[in-house]
Amino acid sequence: MSIKLFELLLYASIYTVLISVVSILIGFAIAIFLSGMLLSRKAIFVVPAQIFISFFRGVPLLVQLLLIYNMLPAIGLNVPSIVAAIIGLSLCTAAYQAENMRGGFASVPVGLVESAEMVGLTPGQIFRRIKAPIALRLTFPALVNEAILILKASSLVSVVGVVELTRMAQDLAGSTFLPLQIFAAAGLIYLAINWLVALAGGLIERSLPGLPR
Amino acid sequence: MIARSLLKGLVGAAFLVGATLSAHAADTLAAVKEAGTLKVGTETAFAPFDFIDAGDHAGLNVDLFAEIGKELGVKIEWVALPWDGVFPALEAGKFDVVAGPATITKKRMERYRFTPPIAEATIAILKKAGDTTISKPDDIAGKTIGVGKATSQLDQLKEFSATLPSKVDIREYPAFTESYADLAAGRIAGVANSLPNIAFVAKQREGTFEVVLPPFGKKSYFGFIGLKDADHAPLMDAIDAALLKIKADGRMAELQKKWFGATFETPDAVKDPAF
Numbered sequence: 420m421s422i423k424l425f426e427l428l429l430y431a432s433i434y435t436v437l438i439s440v441v442s443i444l445i446g447f448a449i450a451i452f453l454s455g456m457l458l459s460r461k462a463i464f465v466v467p468a469q470i471f472i473s474f475f476r477g478v479p480l481l482v483q484l485l486l487i488y489n490m491l492p493a494i495g496l497n498v499p500s501i502v503a504a505i506i507g508l509s510l511c512t513a514a515y516q517a518e519n520m521r522g523g524f525a526s527v528p529v530g531l532v533e534s535a536e537m538v539g540l541t542p543g544q545i546f547r548r549i550k551a552p553i554a555l556r557l558t559f560p561a562l563v564n565e566a567i568l569i570l571k572a573s574s575l576v577s578v579v580g581v582v583e584l585t586r587m588a589q590d591l592a593g594s595t596f597l598p599l600q601i602f603a604a605a606g607l608i609y610l611a612i613n614w615l616v617a618l619a620g621g622l623i624e625r626s627l628p629g630l631p632r
Numbered sequence: 633m634i635a636r637s638l639l640k641g642l643v644g645a646a647f648l649v650g651a652t653l654s655a656h657a658a659d660t661l662a663a664v665k666e667a668g669t670l671k672v673g674t675e676t677a678f679a680p681f682d683f684i685d686a687g688d689h690a691g692l693n694v695d696l697f698a699e700i701g702k703e704l705g706v707k708i709e710w711v712a713l714p715w716d717g718v719f720p721a722l723e724a725g726k727f728d729v730v731a732g733p734a735t736i737t738k739k740r741m742e743r744y745r746f747t748p749p750i751a752e753a754t755i756a757i758l759k760k761a762g763d764t765t766i767s768k769p770d771d772i773a774g775k776t777i778g779v780g781k782a783t784s785q786l787d788q789l790k791e792f793s794a795t796l797p798s799k800v801d802i803r804e805y806p807a808f809t810e811s812y813a814d815l816a817a818g819r820i821a822g823v824a825n826s827l828p829n830i831a832f833v834a835k836q837r838e839g840t841f842e843v844v845l846p847p848f849g850k851k852s853y854f855g856f857i858g859l860k861d862a863d864h865a866p867l868m869d870a871i872d873a874a875l876l877k878i879k880a881d882g883r884m885a886e887l888q889k890k891w892f893g894a895t896f897e898t899p900d901a902v903k904d905p906a907f
Contacts, residue, residue, distance in 0.1 A: 427687040468817060492724040500711065500726075560673070580713045580721075590684035593677050593809025594814065 431587030435561035446512035475514035488579040504576035523554035563620030640720035661866035671727035680832040703874035733854035735784035749853035749898040757848040769848040774798040775821040778811030791799035850906035
């Protein structure tokens with residue numbers, strides 16, 4: 420396999436990384452709202468959030484992508500391939516991340532919150548200084564996990580016309596008849612990216628404030 | 633009563649949406665010229681029409697659409713999808729025309745509009761070089777043959793298989809390139825695809841593949857595909873005119889020679905396809 424082919428794979432992996440990172444960040448923002456809705460205990464917020472989550476966790480990502488790409492034009496929203504890919508991945512990861520966060524907030528020890536109330540912290544302060552840091556600490560490993568899953572799931576977006584790492588590998592394998600070498604190289608690139616994600620995740624996790632003992 | 637007024641409201645809303653959509657889509661030729669780009673959908677796994685040559689999008693499609701773009705005075709923007717996703721996306725308005733190309737068939741003509749043919753599409757068998765068990769098309773009876781999913785080559789192979797003493801074990805692939813890889817690996821005995829395609833593959837990989845002549849089945853042709861509705865008529869008329877001009881002044885024959893090593897006699901329009 421020539422250097423040129425490897426360069427093409429690396430170039431395509433920029434799309435893989437770009438789409439995944441943007442989707443995880445957008446998904447994180449949406450997940451904050453969703454988990455807030457889930458924890459609100461008011462049916463008017465909880466029910467829509469539950470419907471959203473059950474849809475985006477229950478329908479295969481491949482089907483979601485095809486729906487977003489081919490159905491949105493029917494209501495006048497003709498989005499380009501890369502936008503459809505990012506919308507699909509973001510909404511899907513938002514559903515999973517929201518459930519992670521809900522679990523994190525639900526695991527904040529009640530005693531800590533009660534003590535905070537005792538010393539006179541306001542609900543806003545309790546959220547910022549007690550609940551949010553502890554929930555983040557508890558759910559951070561799951562967030563890194565989700566980031567790795569989305570990076571790999573991004574190989575599905577070729578169905579809506581984005582030429583990312585997997586699609587480029589297929590195209591090159593088809594025209595050069597070197598499937599073994601090319602897919603092995605693509606696999607190594609995925610492995611390297613995910614190793615970096617896991618490494619960065621580990622470093623950030625260590626710098627987070629520790630749990631009270 | 634409530635149900636009826638609700639229904640009325642819904643019908644009204646549907647008309648409103650329909651009206652805005654058609655207003656938006658009216659006269660695609662004007663829209664394409666205004667935007668300065670013609671969006672073309674394709675799959676990049678159909679050599680020599682459309683493939684990735686060491687990273688560059690290449691093939692007859694690329695050259696031919698470059699000429700069409702010159703005639704219409706617009707740039708070409710490519711959208712690459714898996715083949716079974718191309719037609720749904722065309723109908724969803726993701727691009728203006730499909731390069732493919734696709735075999736001109738009766739079933740497809742009911743739903744889509746074809747440009748003048750750009751090449752012959754009659755199918756033949758590609759086998760492994762030196763395989764003496766297949767020397768004529770009939771020899772594939774009872775053997776495993778690969779073919780692309782959602783293709784007319786699949787339909788033609790099925791029809792041919794039904795005429796043989798024992799059925800062909802047909803294996804469908806997402807793209808033809810994967811079936812060639814399986815043929816090289818010895819997982820299947822042959823691939824059924826249009827003669828221009830497999831002739832190109834056999835030439836690229838001399839010593840690995842061989843074409844089994846003659847082609848079988850009825851004569852068929854490849855064309856580009858667009859939508860049938862009135863909004864797309866001016867655009868499709870313009871593309872047809874451009875293609876006929878390209879054919880008349882010899883540019884088409886030149887490109888066929890470049891990609892297939894031979895030229896094809898093709899009619900200016902296919903009114904009544906064999907399939």
